[in-house]
Amino acid sequence: MEQNRYKGKILVVDDEEGIREICKEALRDNGYDVIVAEDGEQAAKILNSVDDIDIVLSDLNMPKMDGMALIEYINKFNLDVGLIVMTGFGTIETAVEVMKKGALDFIPKPFYLSHLLFKIEQALDRRKEKKRRERLNKLVRILKLNKDLNAKIELQSLLNEFLFHVERTFSPDGAVIFLSTNGTFSAQRISGVFKKQTHLLGEIKGVVDYIARSLKSVIFIPGKLEDIELSSKGILNNFEYQLLATPLIAKSGLIGIVLLVRKKENMPFNEEDLQLLTVFASQTAAIIENSKLYGRVVEINREIIRSLAKAVEAKDSYTKGHSDQVARYAVKLGRRLKLSSNELDNLYWAGIVHDVGKIGIPDSILNKPGKLTQEEFDLMKQHPVIGREILSEVDSLKPILPVMYHHHERIDGKGYPDGIKDEQIPFLSKIISVVDAYDAMTSDRAYRKAMDIKKAVEILEQGSGTQWSEDLVKEWISILKKEKKI
Numbered sequence: 220m221e222q223n224r225y226k227g228k229i230l231v232v233d234d235e236e237g238i239r240e241i242c243k244e245a246l247r248d249n250g251y252d253v254i255v256a257e258d259g260e261q262a263a264k265i266l267n268s269v270d271d272i273d274i275v276l277s278d279l280n281m282p283k284m285d286g287m288a289l290i291e292y293i294n295k296f297n298l299d300v301g302l303i304v305m306t307g308f309g310t311i312e313t314a315v316e317v318m319k320k321g322a323l324d325f326i327p328k329p330f331y332l333s334h335l336l337f338k339i340e341q342a343l344d345r346r347k348e349k350k351r352r353e354r355l356n357k358l359v360r361i362l363k364l365n366k367d368l369n370a371k372i373e374l375q376s377l378l379n380e381f382l383f384h385v386e387r388t389f390s391p392d393g394a395v396i397f398l399s400t401n402g403t404f405s406a407q408r409i410s411g412v413f414k415k416q417t418h419l420l421g422e423i424k425g426v427v428d429y430i431a432r433s434l435k436s437v438i439f440i441p442g443k444l445e446d447i448e449l450s451s452k453g454i455l456n457n458f459e460y461q462l463l464a465t466p467l468i469a470k471s472g473l474i475g476i477v478l479l480v481r482k483k484e485n486m487p488f489n490e491e492d493l494q495l496l497t498v499f500a501s502q503t504a505a506i507i508e509n510s511k512l513y514g515r516v517v518e519i520n521r522e523i524i525r526s527l528a529k530a531v532e533a534k535d536s537y538t539k540g541h542s543d544q545v546a547r548y549a550v551k552l553g554r555r556l557k558l559s560s561n562e563l564d565n566l567y568w569a570g571i572v573h574d575v576g577k578i579g580i581p582d583s584i585l586n587k588p589g590k591l592t593q594e595e596f597d598l599m600k601q602h603p604v605i606g607r608e609i610l611s612e613v614d615s616l617k618p619i620l621p622v623m624y625h626h627h628e629r630i631d632g633k634g635y636p637d638g639i640k641d642e643q644i645p646f647l648s649k650i651i652s653v654v655d656a657y658d659a660m661t662s663d664r665a666y667r668k669a670m671d672i673k674k675a676v677e678i679l680e681q682g683s684g685t686q687w688s689e690d691l692v693k694e695w696i697s698i699l700k701k702e703k704k705i
């Protein structure tokens with residue numbers, strides 16, 4: 220029968236047996252599971268041991284523990300139940316007070332059973348709505364965390380941001396973020412009680428080791444919710460705080476652990492807290508890993524490469540700023556050809572590093588005022604090969620290695636180092652080749668003054684189709700015309 224379907228679990232609390240029985244019968248007939256208690260104290264005990272109660276329907280005036288004390292108890296332990304109070308004559312004011320403390324509703328005695336059933340249904344609907352809002356609120360917090368973390372590239376500010384969000388969301392009395400270096404965990408951030416009572420860090424060491432081994436999350440409430448696995452190992456045996464901890468797992472595996480504690484007498488941690496902390500942790504782990512891998516390695520490597528390029532220029536006093544200029548010109552030509560942003564990025568870095576291999580060429584050759592001998596020229600031709608050797612050490616530069624390596628190839632196959640022809644030469648190399656030659660001709664060199672732009676364009680046109688790509692030379696010249704350089 221439809222009306223016998225399970226609708227929820229109700230705890231009826233009243234010191235009058237008659238009322239308890241009437242309520243019990245009516246609610247059971249309408250598909251609810253019912254538990255009864257004679258007073259607040261008994262109700263509190265039941266609430267402690269039965270965790271899926273939806274609604275507490277309680278009288279106000281009762282011996283031992285009254286309705287007011289019951290709502291205070293529910294609030295103190297942050298119990299996930301809704302409270303409806305039944306008010307007798309002269310207790311309306313108290314009922315209003317109880318509502319202010321968070322009761323869902325009140326129902327004056329005596330009442331029709333249909334009224335009671337209606338109130339219960341309404342309260343259950345309100346609870347559903349409240350839970351939906353809470354979930355939404357969590358989602359908003361998660362998205363906000365993500366946004367704030369992504370705005371931080373640097374690891375230290377990332378950790379600060381993470382700690383800030385954790386503290387605001389979970390109000391712990393203390394928090395620690397551990398990061399792992401080669402399997403050893405060190406506390407990167409500590410707050411609250413961990414700052415004042417440093418011995419606590421020693422007391423949670425067992426938990427850190429346990430999580431590092433098992434990759435499991437831990438929720439611990441002294442005397443109430445204790446992990447069997449932990450206590451069988453003697454971990455947290457005399458720990459005086461509630462504890463919530465979860466591993467930070469990224470693609471590369473375990474990178475850290477976040478651990479929160481709350482004083483025993485404060486609101487208890489629950490499974491939902493743990494779930495939310497786990498989501499926080501997985502997001503943060505991914506971003507920390509990106510920051511460590513991508514941010515650090517790429518940025519540092521690129522700084523090294525930049526300074527390498529600068530070091531080459533320092534060897535040759537006449538090529539100062541050449542690599543920067545080639546990079547800028549190459550991107551300009553690439554833009555005109557509507558290349559993707561990824562290709563433009565590759566072009567830029569290929570421009571910066573194209574002559575890095577000159578670091579291995581003797582200064583006497585680089586700075587020689589006159590024409591190079593065949594032997595010297597053969598040595599000079601090694602610079603793309605040396606460049607490839609240097610840059611192959613940097614993973615993030617892999618895509619631009621061939622671009623750099625082939626920047627002296629010619630369309631007719633008479634270039635170096637491989638002597639490959641037009642369609643075999645990487646497209647981006649052909650772009651570098653044109654703008655490299657143009658910048659070399661239009662700036663001062665060891666053996667000559669800068670050529671004027673018209674003369675340089677003439678030379679480009681002469682070599683178009685043999686040394687350089689015809690189309691690219693055309694495009695480059697039209698850029699110069701548009702900029703009124705010629």
Ligand SMILES: [Fe+2]
Pocket residue numbers: 573574602626627
């Ligand atoms: Fe070069």
